[in-house]
Amino acid sequence: MTVTLDAKIPAGPLADKWDNFKADEKLVNPANKRKFKILIVGTGLAGASAAATLAELGYQVEAFTFHDSPRRAHSIAAQGGINAAKNYKGDGDSIHRLFYDTIKGGDFRAREANVHRLAQVSVDIIDQMVAQGVPFAREYGGLLDNRSFGGAQVSRTFYARGQTGQQLLLGAYQQMARQVGLGNVKLWNRTELVDIVVVDGRCAGIVTRDLLTGEVRSHSGHAVVLCTGGYGNAFFLSTNAMACNTSAIWRAHRRGAYFANPCYTQIHPTCIPQSDEFQSKLTLMSESLRNDGRVWVPKNADDHRPPHQIPEDERDYYLERLYPSFGNLAPRDISSRAAKRAVDSGRGVGPLKNGVYLDFSDAIGRLGKAVVEERYGNLFEMYERITGENPYDVPMRIYPASHYTMGGLWVDYELMTTIPGLYAAGEANFSDHGANRLGASALMQGLSDGYFVLPYTISNYLAPWLNKPIPDTSHPEFAKVEAEARDRFRQYLSVGGTRSPDWFHRELGKIIWDYCGMERSREGLEKALGEIPALYAEFQKDLRVTGDAESVNQTLEKAGRVDDFFQLGMVMCQDALVREESCGGHFRVEHQTEEGEALRNDDEFAHVTAWEWSGDPTRPIEHREQLEYEVVKFQTRSYK
Amino acid sequence: MTTTLTNLTLKIWRQDGPGDAGRFETYQIPEISDEASFLEMLDVLNERLIGEGTEPVTFDHDCREGICGTCSLMIDGQAHGPQRGTATCQLHMRKFQSGDTIVIEPWRASAFPIIKDLMVDRSAFDRIVEAGGYISADTGGAPDANLIPIPKPVADAAMDAAACIGCGACVAACPNGAANLFTAAKVTHLNLLPQGQAERFKRVEAMVETMDEYFGSCTNHGECEAACPKEISIDVIALMNADYRKAKFKNRKALSRI
Incomplete structure (x- = not known):
């Protein structure tokens, strides 16, 4: 079963590894860079920053997005902020502390060397984004402001109101747009990746589908970078945007890229609870709200009084009670499970009793409404638009929802997948967050990969290919892959069943949420592994896709994405099944302490599970990368 | 608390492609919860149209949180509909009443040519x-x-x-x-x-x-x-x-x- 994967971690003490890599890597001289073409798929933080930087360096870059504009990528929806070890507050932060917090937050399941590099370059990201004009929040003296976030005891989070992701993405988008204007980046919008082409064991290019004309087309390049985000929409209901999907990384997986830790999914504790059966997505309320909001439920399950009539001593501020030192800022996985338990115990609030309160009345009393409005005004407005309730007067109702996926394509230290020449960056890879991601670290990782890691590591791969011929799109493998893609889309159209792709997606999402969501058990996972293939068989027999493949057809696009979610869902459940421990976002009911906290098994599971495609999604092949901790010592995560 | 709106009439601009003349088509929504967002109402309509074997209404949308800027729609002649400071994706049906007729068109501007139905090129x-x-x-070298x-x-x-x-x-x-x-x-x-x-x-x-x-x-x-x-x-x-x-x-x- 086990091939030990080599992450190619550089030699030397942890703090020197990145410098050692840079000292030893192969370079491409400036005049030769234009001889290399790099294809970048996805234009979120990782994709846009990589495209801009590689083009500035002189490479030929082509960037692909399925959106109408690169500025729409889902990075834009991140609200709270971006971490960096600047220690501007003088409160004891350092590169080592950010590194340690990230490893601990990830429940000791991330790779030390990658995380340390992430903490090192975090400081450069802030400098770069400020130079580009990102309007981060400032103090009256004109210096940058910081706030604190879950899982940390220092204030290291930089933010731009509740729209940090938007401002960072627009910064990276503008930097890439500059290169488009200069002719250094060729932009393909409304163009979706449908497959990866591998020739002689290395990635030779991609096949795309034009979403306006249906044209299936090949693109060859020296290297391909997938920056296509996470797979949280496997749950159907999630905070991800509607079009977020797993197809690019899944198609790469089917061509030989190993998929690592698919069961590590993050359920975000502060989302607006589901209100109805036809709900299309869930909306996140930034975790930053937990800085000032207090989470509670009534002590008594039968308490139907409106919140303001429930006296203090009949409320259970359960996070403050259970985790006194972190309180309402306990990490996401811990807060989410605590909310689930409160609701499962019958003490949920709201018309469907499916939420918990996030109450700002103390903060408004202490700070005044104006300060609360300054900090969270746009979030409060958003809440009111969606629920029709005013959170200045009535506590918010929140409940956990799928938000982020720590798993993704397995990559080595250089961000290369198991297919030479194919890279994965940002949420699409698995590398930095272990079993749980800390708040404000996704933006940091996307920009770190795109700005400060890939531009260094990619030359190490490219340099030996200088002046050597690479397969172009006339190679028969491109024609073969194109034909397979055309057949697949024709197949969806020809089923002629009765159910829409959305219907299947919703049913699939329910199974994955119920059995591979916040809590997993052997029994449930085995049940899911029976139900998903059965539903998948029905999908192949009873799917209905209207329209044709030669013009805009959103139903057809959706069918392809749902197909891939089915296959991924089976591997997610198998990954959750073989990981006989609880860690971070992966909570197995069989493995918990007497107090109901996650019980890790470091002796047997301090490894990455990376799955190889076997041709049958019910029988993936398991590989492992052992995680070696040289600096950090395992300890039980405690936020008490 | 949740209430249900009944008997909504939608007049939606349908256009098969850039070269098509286009026309309004009328659809009935017998009932919808006022907790539904405007786009979720269109999702319900589209699901029904697919079930009937007709092509669903094409419209751009993505984050449904009012931040990505993908959604559009002229609703009763107003860009993003009647609620001030709100993108279409965050407009909810509680802003409408039973029996309403709602006219839905794409962005109207020659610089934004229509691609299909309600989808335009921006x-x-x-x-x-x-x-x-x-x-x-350029990346690197920032102070x-x-x-x-x-x-x-x-x-x-x-x-x-x-x-x-x-x-x-x-x-x-x-x-x-x-x-x-x-x-x-x-x-x-x-x-x-x-x-x-x-x-x-x-x-x-x-x-x-x-x-x-x-x-x-x-x-x-x-x-x-x-x-x-x-x-x-x-x-x-x-x-x-x-x-x-x-x-x-x-x-x-x-x-x-x-």
Whole structure:
């Protein structure tokens, strides 16, 4: 079963590894860079920053997005902020502390060397984004402001109101747009990746589908970078945007890229609870709200009084009670499970009793409404638009929802997948967050990969290919892959069943949420592994896709994405099944302490599970990368 | 608390492709919860149309949180519908009443050609940004972020302008089909900041002139501000016009030597 994967971690003490890599890597001289073409798929933080930087360096870059504009990528929806070890507050932060917090937050399941590099370059990201004009929040003296976030005891989070992701993405988008204007980046919008082409064991290019004309087309390049985000929409209901999907990384997986830790999914504790059966997505309320909001439920399950009539001593501020030192800022996985338990115990609030309160009345009393409005005004407005309730007067109702996926394509230290020449960056890879991601670290990782890691590591791969011929799109493998893609889309159209792709997606999402969501058990996972293939068989027999493949057809696009979610869902459940421990976002009911906290098994599971495609999604092949901790010592995560 | 709206009539613009003449088609929504978002109501309609074997209504949408700017729609003649400061994706059915007839059209502007049904092509916005909507700062070599103190009011004003989501409601609402609010929001964001000064006049000139290639001219109707889901103030247009005038009158070569 086990091939030990080599992450190619550089030699030397942890703090020197990145410098050692840079000292030893192969370079491409400036005049030769234009001889290399790099294809970048996805234009979120990782994709846009990589495209801009590689083009500035002189490479030929082509960037692909399925959106109408690169500025729409889902990075834009991140609200709270971006971490960096600047220690501007003088409160004891350092590169080592950010590194340690990230490893601990990830429940000791991330790779030390990658995380340390992430903490090192975090400081450069802030400098770069400020130079580009990102309007981060400032103090009256004109210096940058910081706030604190879950899982940390220092204030290291930089933010731009509740729209940090938007401002960072627009910064990276503008930097890439500059290169488009200069002719250094060729932009393909409304163009979706449908497959990866591998020739002689290395990635030779991609096949795309034009979403306006249906044209299936090949693109060859020296290297391909997938920056296509996470797979949280496997749950159907999630905070991800509607079009977020797993197809690019899944198609790469089917061509030989190993998929690592698919069961590590993050359920975000502060989302607006589901209100109805036809709900299309869930909306996140930034975790930053937990800085000032207090989470509670009534002590008594039968308490139907409106919140303001429930006296203090009949409320259970359960996070403050259970985790006194972190309180309402306990990490996401811990807060989410605590909310689930409160609701499962019958003490949920709201018309469907499916939420918990996030109450700002103390903060408004202490700070005044104006300060609360300054900090969270746009979030409060958003809440009111969606629920029709005013959170200045009535506590918010929140409940956990799928938000982020720590798993993704397995990559080595250089961000290369198991297919030479194919890279994965940002949420699409698995590398930095272990079993749980800390708040404000996704933006940091996307920009770190795109700005400060890939531009260094990619030359190490490219340099030996200088002046050597690479397969172009006339190679028969491109024609073969194109034909397979055309057949697949024709197949969806020809089923002629009765159910829409959305219907299947919703049913699939329910199974994955119920059995591979916040809590997993052997029994449930085995049940899911029976139900998903059965539903998948029905999908192949009873799917209905209207329209044709030669013009805009959103139903057809959706069918392809749902197909891939089915296959991924089976591997997610198998990954959750073989990981006989609880860690971070992966909570197995069989493995918990007497107090109901996650019980890790470091002796047997301090490894990455990376799955190889076997041709049958019910029988993936398991590989492992052992995680070696040289600096950090395992300890039980405690936020008490 | 949840109530159910009944007997809604939708008149939706259907157009098979850029060359098709297009027409309104009428659909009935017998009942829908007032907790549903406007786009979820269209999802319900589309699910029904697919079940009947007819093509669903094509419309652009993505984040459904009012931040990505993908969604559009003229709803009863108003860009993003009746709720001020709200993108279509965050409009909820509680803003409507049982028995209402709702007219749904795509953005109306010649610079945004219709692709299909309610989907339009807004790539002219990207061309404006590519012309100068950035600060030229290559990756690496940036000074420490706190070396450039920015007074809070300046940072706040830049952020107000930077909040633009690029949805195109300003253009759709404008009787002239002008993109001045969109362009000026980006010009203002960058031209207010110390980092943006080096390219201030080159930027405004390039962006305004690219904008003029695609869009109509501004005559200060103010419809854009009223339609903007981020409530960006029309004041940004004044700043852009002032900077453009300066850029045109000043000898920029001489200025760059100062």
